[in-house]
Structures are given as C-alpha cells and as structure tokens.
Amino acid sequence: MLTIDASILDAIVAHARRDHPDEACGLVAGPVGSDTPTRHIPMANAERSMTFYRFDDREYLRVAREMDDRDEEPIVIYHSHTATEAYPSRTDVGYAGWPQAHYLLVSTREPDVTEVRSYRIVDGVVTEEPVRLLNASPDAVQRYMFGHTPVSVEYECPA
Amino acid sequence: MSIEVRVPTILRSYTGGQKVVSGSGDTLAELLANLDAQFPGLRGRLVTEDGTLHKFVNIYVNDEDVRFIGALDVKLNDGDTVTVLPAVAGGAGQRGIPGGAGAV
Numbered sequence: 001m002l003t004i005d006a007s008i009l010d011a012i013v014a015h016a017r018r019d020h021p022d023e024a025c026g027l028v029a030g031p032v033g034s035d036t037p038t039r040h041i042p043m044a045n046a047e048r049s050m051t052f053y054r055f056d057d058r059e060y061l062r063v064a065r066e067m068d069d070r071d072e073e074p075i076v077i078y079h080s081h082t083a084t085e086a087y088p089s090r091t092d093v094g095y096a097g098w099p100q101a102h103y104l105l106v107s108t109r110e111p112d113v114t115e116v117r118s119y120r121i122v123d124g125v126v127t128e129e130p131v132r133l134l135n136a137s138p139d140a141v142q143r144y145m146f147g148h149t150p151v152s153v154e155y156e157c158p159a
Numbered sequence: 160m161s162i163e164v165r166v167p168t169i170l171r172s173y174t175g176g177q178k179v180v181s182g183s184g185d186t187l188a189e190l191l192a193n194l195d196a197q198f199p200g201l202r203g204r205l206v207t208e209d210g211t212l213h214k215f216v217n218i219y220v221n222d223e224d225v226r227f228i229g230a231l232d233v234k235l236n237d238g239d240t241v242t243v244l245p246a247v248a249g250g251a252g253q254r255g256i257p258g259g260a261g262a263v
Binding site for chain 1: 167168169215216217219222224226242244245246247248249250251252253
C-alpha cells in the first residue's frame with residue numbers, strides 16, 4: 001500500500017497536467033526505511049516525448065547525492081502516460097531499478113479525471129497496490145480515479 | 160590507486176550490503192574487471208554480453224555520465240569517484256505500429 005499526503009499527490013498530478021501531452025516524471029523522497037513520501041521532486045523528462053521518459057542524467061546525479069546527504073531514498077517514482085492507461089508498460093518494468101520504491105502511474109488521457117495507480121515492481125513482477133490518501137478533501141477523491149477502490153482516505157479533523 | 164565506487168541498493172547483494180566499495184583500474188573497463196574479481200557477478204549487471212554498458216544503469220565518473228565521455232574507455236585517476244545509479248526511464252511506448260517501435 002502506498003500512503004501519501006493529498007498535497008503531494010496534487011502536486012504530482014499538477015506536474016503531469018503541466019507537461020501533458022509529454023510524459024512527466026519525478027520522485028518523492030523520504031527518510032530511508034520510512035516508506036513515507038515527504039519531499040516531492042519533479043524531474044525533467046530528458047526524452048521530452050509523448051511516449052517515453054528518462055531522468056536527465058545530471059539532474060538525477062545531483063538529486064541522488066542530495067538524497068544521500070539527507071539520509072533519504074526514493075519512496076515514490078512516478079511518471080505519466082498521456083494517451084494510455086496508468087499501467088506499467090514492458091519498458092517501465094524493464095527499467096524498474098529501485099525495488100523498494102512505489103511506482104506511481106498517472107494517466108492524463110482524460111481532461112476531467114486523472115487516473116492514479118500505484119505498483120510495486122520487483123524482479124520484473126508487477127503488483128498493483130492500494131493508495132491511502134491522507135488529508136484529502138472530498139473533492140480530491142472525485143477528481144481522481146484510483147486503481148483499487150474504495151480508496152482509503154483519511155481526513156485531518158480540525159481541532 | 161584507489162577509486163571509490165558508490166553502489167545502488169539493487170546491486171548491494173553483490174557487495175555484501177556495502178554502499179561504498181573500493182577498486183582500481185586505469186580505465187572504467189579495468190575497474191569493472193577489478194570489481195568483478197572482488198564481487199563476482201557485479202560486472203554482469205553493468206556490462207552486456209557484447210561488451211557495452213547496460214542501458215539500465217547510469218555510471219558516472221565524478222560528475223559526468225560516462226556515456227558521453229568514452230564509456231568503458233574512460234580514463235580514471237586516483238581519487239576519482241564512480242557512482243552507479245539504476246537508470247530511471249520508461250513510458251507508454253508506441254502502440255499500433257506494425258513491426259515495432261515498442262520497447263526502447
């Protein structure tokens with residue numbers, strides 16, 4: 001299960017919409033071993049393509065070093081599909097080199113609804129997992145279509 | 160001569176869990192052979208059977224991706240740092256095109 005704050009998911013989706021129809025890509029870092037995504041890092045798509053993405057090699061090195069300095073690791077690695085479903089392609093599976101990460105796919109093929117689905121990809125095997133959204137407004141759940149329903153949503157109760 | 164080599168999580172099973180290891184070699188090719196002698200199987204994850212760098216990894220010498228500065232022929236100096244990162248790439252690919260253009 002991927003547990004993620006709604007504000008981070010909103011930022012990921014905004015990034016994907018901004019770059020549409022090119023694929024968008026990025027990651028969310030978090031403390032090593034915490035499985036908690038805390039720091040959203042949108043990355044440049046060096047392919048600048050509607051059907052492929054690649055982390056820019058220099059930016060990636062800089063970000064990797066920064067995460068290392070901060071004792072962080074990639075908790076979520078995301079990219080968007082702009083005309084197809086939010087499911088990992090064979091290429092996506094081939095390149096999945098961070099086995100502890102949650103691979104988040106966002107599809108921007110529909111203008112009104114964004115499909116958001118999360119997967120673990122380990123040794124070439126794809127397993128879809130539910131997304132648990134924290135601090136989401138009821139509206140957020142309407143704007144997104146999640147792979148696993150019902151999506152579990154936790155709202156922060158005002159004091 | 161000592162080169163510091165930083166290894167990503169996915170390859171640490173070859174290095175006994177170590178994140179940073181040391182090797183030597185005047186070129187990247189020599190360093191990888193040296194590392195493979197210390198950590199059998201590691202080189203096979205970085206270099207394909209036909210002797211080219213695997214597209215699934217990025218290898219940097221200091222700040223440069225070696226793909227752009229000579230790949231396996233890159234010359235190494237004492238004190239250099241080599242960083243290995245899993246390449247992050249993919250995409251929906253092209254569909255409905257007869258004869259290919261699917262996977263990268």
